[in-house]
Amino acid sequence: MSDSTFPEVRSLDLFADMSDENYAKLMRGAYLQTFPPHVDLIGEGEGADFLHVLVSGAVDLFSRWNNRETSVMIVKPVSTFILAATIRDARYLMSARTMEKSRIVMIPSQDVRAIFDLDAGFARAVVVELAACYRSVIKTTKNLKLRTALERLANYLLSRHRAYGAPASFDLDLEKRQLASVLGMTPENLSRAFKALQAYGVAVNGEKIEITNPALLQKFAKPTSLIDDDQT
Amino acid sequence: MSDSTFPEVRSLDLFADMSDENYAKLMRGAYLQTFPPHVDLIGEGEGADFLHVLVSGAVDLFSRWNNRETSVMIVKPVSTFILAATIRDARYLMSARTMEKSRIVMIPSQDVRAIFDLDAGFARAVVVELAACYRSVIKTTKNLKLRTALERLANYLLSRHRAYGAPASFDLDLEKRQLASVLGMTPENLSRAFKALQAYGVAVNGEKIEITNPALLQKFAKPTSLIDDDQT
DNA sequence: CGTTAAATTGACGAATCTCAATGCACGTGG
């Protein structure tokens, strides 16, 4: 299986700039694996032996402490996860599990570090990627510390709405219990938050979300690219 | 002033591995500036024109939204800040202000990016540094989402206690209002949290903290290297 | 000293969680 070149992986920003030779070297020890839904991939605290690239499906990165659990982020294809642990040869800070049937390319961490030293294009791409990840988590922290749960939900809905191109209605791409965990609240609290947002122009019907009064919701949510946007 | 070589900066992990030539090139456009206490250095949303290196003093990285403010992290010497924005040529996500009289070396961002492409040792150091920053913020997120304010304070005290070598007593290195903001709570709430921790073997007298019953406090705080430690 | 800012304290209210019960959807096996 290791003679495959994983075209979806090659086209990722992270691997696009490197030489064919180094890419082949990197993939020599890599293998593609398919997992059923709800399978544990990684336990926090384990050594980061592989860089993971999610080719299809969805993965939940979560963490436990003192009998509590929270979802830190959701990974969608095509992207890598736990790059930082691989670079530092450290233990994973988060556990990972598939949410759906998922195909994942696993690249030995030592190969990633070795090629990093050989290929300047790859090194540059790793830095740019890590910087983006860092900024994304900073935004998460600001979101948690500066906003109430209701405000986080309002901004999440606006963000999805915008990402989909502001359609009349759209479906949540997460189970509500998952969404609650990502937003840092309980499912019960999320349920009540949805109700509370009716007063700000949000209509909910199962998975279907309709933003009936975008101006009103924005006035409440006060979205900002310094917390909510994905890019820059 | 640009003929100085800033020896404190040179010895940083970030710059230690690069060639003398490239280091000189990087510092050609850099300059050292001294700031009084409580001076605004950076406003969030501004373009990241400079990488900052704190040589002495202390800097607060904070953020505002909707008339609220929170301290995201405190920078102590000698270390850089806002490396990620520099790398991505993006806007700062956090504001910065001096807490004390501080000396700061400012390196033009474009020079950082240019040398990054020239010097593999520097590139490697940047990646390792960014990965550490990323992991640190992930820990912050876990701390916020998995723990109550009381638990965060308990673990903060244990962490400082350990960092100082478990002395009989030690001084807080932050103003209490600053600490409250870092821990994601109000000063009033922090005050009550200190009182509540008396029941778990913590004695507070102004700045002086005494952990009279480490075992009891640990039993309550349940510290873990996956959230609390600084390294790995 | 006198001025200023921080820290503390009390009273109150808002935000959030917990526990328990119920409703609802989906899939499986009879």
Next chain:
DNA sequence: CCACGTGCATTGAGATTCGTCAATTTAACG
């Protein structure tokens, strides 16, 4: 095709955590 688990979502009641406001005390510093 339908009964019945199973798990998620919702709702209610109550407790806890946490924030706000105001007053007071304490500490720092010129």
